[in-house]
Amino acid sequence: MNLSALSLLLTPSLASPLLAAEPPALPSWQDSAPKQAITAFVAKVTTPDSPDFVPPAHRIAVFDNDGTLWSEQPMYFQAFFAFDRVKALAPQHPEWKDMEPFASILKGDLKSALAGGEHALLELVIASHANTTTDEFEQAVSSWIASARHPQSGRPFTEMVYQPMLELLAFLRHHQFKTFIVSGGGIEFMRPWAERVYGIPPEQVIGSSIRTRYELRDGKPTLLRLPEINFIDDKAGKPVGIHQHIGRRPLMAFGNSDGDFEMLSWTTSGQGPRFGLLVHHDDPTREFAYDRSSSIGRLDKALDAAPANHWSVVSMKNDWLSIHPPKAD
Amino acid sequence: MNLSALSLLLTPSLASPLLAAEPPALPSWQDSAPKQAITAFVAKVTTPDSPDFVPPAHRIAVFDNDGTLWSEQPMYFQAFFAFDRVKALAPQHPEWKDMEPFASILKGDLKSALAGGEHALLELVIASHANTTTDEFEQAVSSWIASARHPQSGRPFTEMVYQPMLELLAFLRHHQFKTFIVSGGGIEFMRPWAERVYGIPPEQVIGSSIRTRYELRDGKPTLLRLPEINFIDDKAGKPVGIHQHIGRRPLMAFGNSDGDFEMLSWTTSGQGPRFGLLVHHDDPTREFAYDRSSSIGRLDKALDAAPANHWSVVSMKNDWLSIHPPKAD
Numbered sequence: 001m002n003l004s005a006l007s008l009l010l011t012p013s014l015a016s017p018l019l020a021a022e023p024p025a026l027p028s029w030q031d032s033a034p035k036q037a038i039t040a041f042v043a044k045v046t047t048p049d050s051p052d053f054v055p056p057a058h059r060i061a062v063f064d065n066d067g068t069l070w071s072e073q074p075m076y077f078q079a080f081f082a083f084d085r086v087k088a089l090a091p092q093h094p095e096w097k098d099m100e101p102f103a104s105i106l107k108g109d110l111k112s113a114l115a116g117g118e119h120a121l122l123e124l125v126i127a128s129h130a131n132t133t134t135d136e137f138e139q140a141v142s143s144w145i146a147s148a149r150h151p152q153s154g155r156p157f158t159e160m161v162y163q164p165m166l167e168l169l170a171f172l173r174h175h176q177f178k179t180f181i182v183s184g185g186g187i188e189f190m191r192p193w194a195e196r197v198y199g200i201p202p203e204q205v206i207g208s209s210i211r212t213r214y215e216l217r218d219g220k221p222t223l224l225r226l227p228e229i230n231f232i233d234d235k236a237g238k239p240v241g242i243h244q245h246i247g248r249r250p251l252m253a254f255g256n257s258d259g260d261f262e263m264l265s266w267t268t269s270g271q272g273p274r275f276g277l278l279v280h281h282d283d284p285t286r287e288f289a290y291d292r293s294s295s296i297g298r299l300d301k302a303l304d305a306a307p308a309n310h311w312s313v314v315s316m317k318n319d320w321l322s323i324h325p326p327k328a329d
Numbered sequence: 330m331n332l333s334a335l336s337l338l339l340t341p342s343l344a345s346p347l348l349a350a351e352p353p354a355l356p357s358w359q360d361s362a363p364k365q366a367i368t369a370f371v372a373k374v375t376t377p378d379s380p381d382f383v384p385p386a387h388r389i390a391v392f393d394n395d396g397t398l399w400s401e402q403p404m405y406f407q408a409f410f411a412f413d414r415v416k417a418l419a420p421q422h423p424e425w426k427d428m429e430p431f432a433s434i435l436k437g438d439l440k441s442a443l444a445g446g447e448h449a450l451l452e453l454v455i456a457s458h459a460n461t462t463t464d465e466f467e468q469a470v471s472s473w474i475a476s477a478r479h480p481q482s483g484r485p486f487t488e489m490v491y492q493p494m495l496e497l498l499a500f501l502r503h504h505q506f507k508t509f510i511v512s513g514g515g516i517e518f519m520r521p522w523a524e525r526v527y528g529i530p531p532e533q534v535i536g537s538s539i540r541t542r543y544e545l546r547d548g549k550p551t552l553l554r555l556p557e558i559n560f561i562d563d564k565a566g567k568p569v570g571i572h573q574h575i576g577r578r579p580l581m582a583f584g585n586s587d588g589d590f591e592m593l594s595w596t597t598s599g600q601g602p603r604f605g606l607l608v609h610h611d612d613p614t615r616e617f618a619y620d621r622s623s624s625i626g627r628l629d630k631a632l633d634a635a636p637a638n639h640w641s642v643v644s645m646k647n648d649w650l651s652i653h654p655p656k657a658d
Contacts, residue, residue, distance in 0.1 A: 057530055134572055178532070182619075191576045201386055202576030203507070203532075212572060214565040214591055221595045223572050236543040242462055243541060243552055244559075245574060247520045247531030262543055266550045 026171055028164040028322045034277065034312045035319070038168070041275045045251065046175050047226060052273045055195040060250040062263065063165070065183035065190060065207075067256040067297040068279050071150075073288040075110075075296060078158045078189050079121075081144050083110065085128035093127075102127070109307055110294060122229070123184055129186065133217075137225055139286055141192045155327065158197045163277075163325045165254075169198055177252070178205045182242055184234035184259055188225075206245045208233045212306040238263035251275065257297040264302065276311035283317040287324075289294040289304075355500055357493040358406065363606065363641045364648070367497070370604045375504050381602045385505040391571060391581040391592065392494070394512035394536075396517060396585040396626040397608050398527060399490040400479075400653075402617040404443075404625060406486045408450075410473050414457035422456075427650065431456070451558070458515065459539055459556040462546075466554055470521045477594050484656065486536045487526045491608075492654045494583075498527055503517070511571055513563035513588055517554075535574045537562045563588045567594045568595035580604065590631040597638055605640035607631055612646040 029035040045054040066072040086105045088313070095158065096102035101120040103115035114120070124219070129137070150160050169179050181190060181200055187207030194200045211226040233241040239262055242250065253267035256279040264276040282289050291299040306313050318324065358364040374383040375436040395401040415425070415434045425431035430449040433442035443449070460468065479489050498508050510519060510529055516536030523529045540555040562570040568591055571579065582589070582596035585608040609628065611618050620628040635642050645652065 057524065060532075172648045187573075187576070195386065203389075203574065205576065209573065212569050214568045214595070220592070221568065221598045223568060239550065239552060240541050243418070244516075244538065245532065247516070247534065257422075266543070266552075269550045 008114065026164065026167050028167055028320060030319045030321055032319050034314045037278070037312045038171075038275070041273065042175050045273055054251060054273065058251065059170050059172075059175070059177040059246065060180065060244075060246060060248055061177045061252040062180045062182045062206075062250045062254070063169070064255040064257070064260045064263070065181050065185055067163075067281065068254055068260070069165050069181070070157070071287060072165070072297050073281075073290070076184065076185065077116075077150075077160070078185050080148060080151075080157075081141070081189065082124050082128040083113070084144060084148065085140065087125065089128065090118065098267040104228070113167045125186075126210070126229075129189075130225045132225050134212060134223040134225060137188055138192050141189055145193050153324075155324070156296065158193055159328065160324060161197060162320070163322045164320045165279075166198070166325065168254075168263045169200070172252070173199065180242075180246060180250075181261060182205060182233065182238050183207045184232070184237075186210075187233070206233055206241045208237075234259045236262045239266035242266070253277070254279070255302070256281065257299050259297075261305065264309070264311060265305075268311065276306075276309060277314060278306055278311055279314045280316065282315050283320075283323065285317075287316060338428070341433065352648055355493065355496050357649060359497055359648045359650055361648050363643045366641045367500075367604070367606070369600065370581070371501070371504050374602055381412060383580060383602065387577065387580065388501075388504070388506040389509065389575060389577055390501050390506045390581040391511045391535075391575075391579045391583070391596065392498070393586070393589045393592070394510050394514055394586040396420070396610065397491075397583055397589070398494050398510070399486070400616060401626050402619070403480065404439075404480075405514065406489070407514050408443075409477060409480075409486075410518065411453050411457040412442070413473060413477065414469065415453065418457065454515075455539070455558075456554045458518075459554045461554050463517065463541060463552040466517055467521050468600040469517055474522050482653075484653070487522055487623075488657065489653060490526060491649070492651045493649045494564045494600075494608075495527070495654065497583075499531070501581070502528065507533065509535060509571075509575065509579075511562065511567050512536045512591060513561070513566075515539075516562070535562060535570045567592035573591045583608070584631070585610065586628050587630045590634065593631065593638070593640060594634075597640065605635075605638060606643065607635055608643045609645065611644050612649075612652070614646075615652045616645060 006207055019123055044050050044052045045059065047053060053105060063069055066076050083105050086102055090096055090106055096106060101113040101116050101124055149155065150157055151166060153160065174180055177329045179200055181194060182202065183190060185207050187205055188211045190207055191202040191205050194205050195202065209230040211228045211230040212223045215224055216220055230243065231237065242263065249270040250267045252275040254266045255264055268274040268276040278299065280291065281287060290297065291303060314320065355364055373379050373381045374388065376382060393610055395405050408515055412434050415431055419425055419435055425435060430442040430445050430453055474487060477486060478484065479486055482489065501508055508529055510523060512519060514536050516534055516538045520531040520534050523534050524531065538559040540557045540559040541552045542555055544551055544553055560566065560570065578599040579596045581604040582593045583606045584593055597603040598604040607628065610616060610619065619626065620632065643649065
C-alpha cells in the first residue's frame with residue numbers, strides 16, 4: 001500500500017462507519033418486483049451524481065405500524081393492552097361491573113365489548129389510557145409488553161413484527177434515511193418499546209394522542225394524561241401529523257390499509273422522486289389473509305389506487321421469504 | 330506504517346468523522362462560570378466510564394428561540410413578519426382600513442396596533458398566518474426572511490442570532506447531542522430557515538401552531554392552514570410540547586425568560602444529571618438590557634428560582650465575548 005492509497009482510506013467519506021459496513025441485503029425479501037423497486041429507488045436517490053440525488057437531510061421514510069411493521073389480527077394489539085388495563089384497574093372502579101363496554105371485558109366477552117362501536121372504543125381508551133402521569137403510563141406499557149402474549153401464536157407481541165420490514169428499516173437507515181412511525185395507534189403506547197424493537201427513537205414516533213397537562217404534584221413537575229383526545233393520527237390525519245412533527249414531505253411511505261391512503265398520496269404527490277408501498281395480507285398459512293371486507297386494516301380504496309400512483313404492492317405470500325423473526329429462545 | 334497500525338486506523342470508532350475533528354472550543358464565551366459549567370456537564374455525561382454517563386440517544390438539548398438564540402427587541406421578530414404580511418395582503422382586504430389592529434398597522438402605527446393586547450395579537454396572527462397552503466406559507470416566510478431587516482441594526486434578522494449560542498449548538502452536536510428548538514414562536518415561521526442558520530432540521534423544531542387540514546385542490550393533496558390555534562408552546566405548554574414531539578425528558582435546557590420557567594423545571598427535575606441555563610440580557614451597549622419589568626421576554630420568577638435549581642445564569646455583558654456573528658459581507 002502506498003501513501004496515496006492510505007490517504008484515500010482516511011478521507012471522511014470513505015472512513016465513515018456508515019459506509020464501511022456491508023449494506024444489509026434484505027435477505028427475507030424474494031428477489032421480485034417490490035424488492036427491486038425499493039433497491040432501485042434507494043440507489044437512485046443516494047448516488048451522488050444521479051439526477052435524482054436527494055441529500056441525507058431530506059431522506060425521510062414513514063411507516064404505518066399496525067399491519068405494516070407488526071401484525072394486527074385478530075385485533076389491534078393496543079386493544080389487548082386496553083382490555084388488560086381495564087381488568088387491572090377494575091378494583092378501583094366497582095361501577096364498571098354494570099357498565100358497558102367494561103362489564104363485557106371483565107366477563108371476558110370481547111365480542112360484546114366491541115359491539116358498541118367507535119363510541120365504546122373511545123370510552124375504553126380514555127378509561128384505560130388517561131388519569132395517570134406520563135411516567136406511570138410508560139411504566140404500565142413497558143410492564144405489559146414484557147409479559148403479554150399473542151392469543152394465537154403465544155409469542156410476545158414484539159415478536160409479531162415482520163422480519164422483512166426490520167431488514168428494510170435497517171437498509172434505509174444504512175443509506176442515511178431517517179425512519180419514522182406514523183400510526184393510528186397511541187404515540188405513548190409505541191414509544192416505550194419502538195427503539196428496542198425497531199431502532200426508532202421516541203422523537204421519530206408519531207401517533208394518536210390524548211391531551212396532557214403540566215402540573216406540580218408535591219412540588220414536583222409532572223405531566224398528567226387527561227381524559228380528552230388530542231389528535232387522531234389516521235387517514236387524513238396522517239399528513240397533518242407528518243407535517244406537525246416532521247415539517248418536511250417524506251420521500252418514502254409504507255402502509256397496508258385505507259388508513260394509509262392519504263399518507264401515501266401526500267408523500268408520492270411531492271415533487272421529484274417519491275416512493276409508496278402497500279403490504280397486502282394474503283398469506284393465511286403463515287399470517288392472515290384479509291383486505292377489502294376486513295373491519296381491521298381494510299385495504300380497498302388504496303389497493304385500487306396503487307397502479308395509477310405507481311405504488312408497489314407486497315404479496316406477503318409471494319414476496320416475503322419469512323414473516324416473523326425466529327423465536328428469541 | 331505496519332499492518333496493525335493500519336487496522337487501528339480503520340476501526341470504526343477511530344475512523345468516525347464525529348471524533349476525528351477537533352471539538353469546537355466555545356471561543357466567544359468568556360472562561361467564566363457558565364462556560365465552565367457547560368463543559369464540565371458535557372464531559373461528565375459523555376465520558377464512558379463516568380458514573381453520570383448518558384448514552385447518545387438520551388442526549389437531548391432544548392433551546393428557546395426568541396431572546397435565547399436570537400434577539401427579541403424591540404419586539405418579537407415574528408411580529409415584524411406579521412405586520413409585513415398584513416401590508417402585503419391589504420389589497421385583498423379593503424375592510425382592514427377601518428378595522429383594528431389592521432388599520433394602525435397599515436398607517437405604520439405599531440404602538441396602537443399592539444394596544445389591543447393579546448386578543449388583537451391573536452387576530453393579527455390568524456389573519457397573517459392562515460388561509461394559505463403549507464407550501465405557500467413556507468414560501469412567504471422564506472421570501473420575507475431573505476429581504477427583511479432589523480429596524481435598528483439594519484441587518485437581516487438571521488444575523489441577529491447569538492454567536493456564542495451557535496458555537497454551543499455545534500459543541501453539543503459534536504458531543505452527539507440532538508439539539509431542538511422549543512419556542513413560543515410559530516413552528517412554521519422557524520422551520521424554513523432554522524436548518525441553514527442553526528443547523529436544526531424541521532423535525533427538531535417545536536413551536537406554537539395553527540390547525541391544518543388535508544384536502545384535495547384540483548385533485549392535488551394539500552395541507553391548508555386554518556384560522557384556528559392548535560397549540561401554544563409557551564410556559565406550561567413547553568413541557569407538553571416537548572413530551573408530544575420528543576417523548577423523552579431533555580438533559581439540558583436553555584432559555585431567557587419566565588416563558589421558559591416550566592421547561593427548565595421539567596428538564597432539571599428529571600432523575601440523574603440535568604442542566605439548566607438562563608441568558609440574562611444585561612448589555613445595553615452591545616444588545617439590550619431588560620428583565621423583570623419588560624413586556625417582551627420578562628425574566629423575573631425564573632431569575633429568582635435559578636440559584637435553588639442550580640441553573641446557570643449568563644451575563645451577556647460579562648460572559649460573552651461577542652454577541653452577533655460578524656456581518657456576512
